[in-house]
Amino acid sequence: MSEGGRVGKLRRVDRDLVGLTVLALLLQGPRHTYEMHRLILDTHKDFVTGLPRSMYHAVERLVRDGLIESTGTSRDGNRPERITYRLTGEGRAELDSRVHRLLATPDPDATLFHAALSFIGCLSVDGARAALAERAAGLEGQSTSAQAQLQTLSARLPRVLLVELEYEQRRAAAELDWTRGLLDDLDSGELSWPDDLAQLMPMPGTEQPEEPQQTEQAEQTD
Structure with a gap:
């Protein structure tokens, strides 16, 4: 690592x-x-x-x-x-x-x-939690970066040229939301394994x- x-x-x-x-x-x-x-x-x-x-x-x-x-x-x-x-x-x-x-x-x-x-x-439950926390941080960075680019570029470019960036921002945000939900399940014990x-x-x-x-x-x- x-x-x-x-x-x-x-x-x-x-x-x-x-x-x-x-x-x-x-x-x-x-x-x-x-x-x-x-x-x-x-x-x-x-x-x-x-x-x-x-x-x-x-x-x-x-x-x-x-x-x-x-x-x-x-x-x-x-x-x-x-x-x-x-x-x-x-x-x-x-x-x-x-x-x-x-x-x-x-x-x-x-x-x-x-x-x-x-x-x-x-992995152990703790090991999986650590890995997913890293993923969540990476996804948050991707979503934030894509959103910032959209705000900058939308002022001078038509939306038709930005839809792929919209998709990337929404995809990262949706995956981040799902990953955070999985982390919550690990923290609560709803998801666990021996x-x-x-x-x-x-x-x-x-x-x-x-x-x-x-x-x-x-x-x-x-």
């Missing part, structure tokens, strides 16, 4: 929503890639695109960077052998950092905030989902 605890601009890696999703799915415990693939589909993480290939590439990057690691392989009956992965200590810290940055930093790409909200429970996410969403049982048409090994070689 930058001085004063402010995040600043997003890094390129912060925009890797597939990698973020893999890190978040491993927070509860080890999983293999097919299970993660099914969870992404079943929980409608629509911001994750290019499946399944993008997920396998993300897993490779995360292993290379030491953020996740293999716990070995397993085979269930006649099903293909699968590699199981788990989060490392570095991966846990990186997950916190990425979610915090995406929550705290207003960005023209609204998909990034959508993804961050999807994984807000990866530090141990296993209490919030237990790991699935031993029942196996149906097999995909392609095996994991075949998908990885695409």
Whole structure:
């Protein structure tokens, strides 16, 4: 983070929503890639695109960077052998950092905030509050700046040339209002979650989902 605890601009890696999703799915415990693939589909993480290939590439990057690691392989009956992965200590810290940055930093790409909200429970309640407070400050600055520009420019330009600035000011103001409401819910306790996410969403049982048409090994070689 930058001085004063402010995040600043997003890094390129912060925009890797597939990698973020893999890190978040491993927070509860080890999983293999097919299970993660099914969870992404079943929980409608629509911001994750290019499946399944993008997920396998993300897993490779995360292993290379030491953020996740293999716990070995397993085979269930006649099903293909699968590699199981788990989060490392570095991966846990990186997950916190990425979610915090995406929550705290207003960005023209609204998909990034959508993804961050999807994984807000990866942070502690206090951590989420701190990140959203940073976002509120940034949005307030954007709204105030856009309003000042409108007042200056409207004196010499027709409105038709300023409607995009009107939109930006209204968008920032509306998002600021919503973010402040979420902060109020955190402060009042209306929105809360346990530090141990296993209490919030237990790991699935031993029942196996149906097999995909392609095996994991075949998908990885695409």
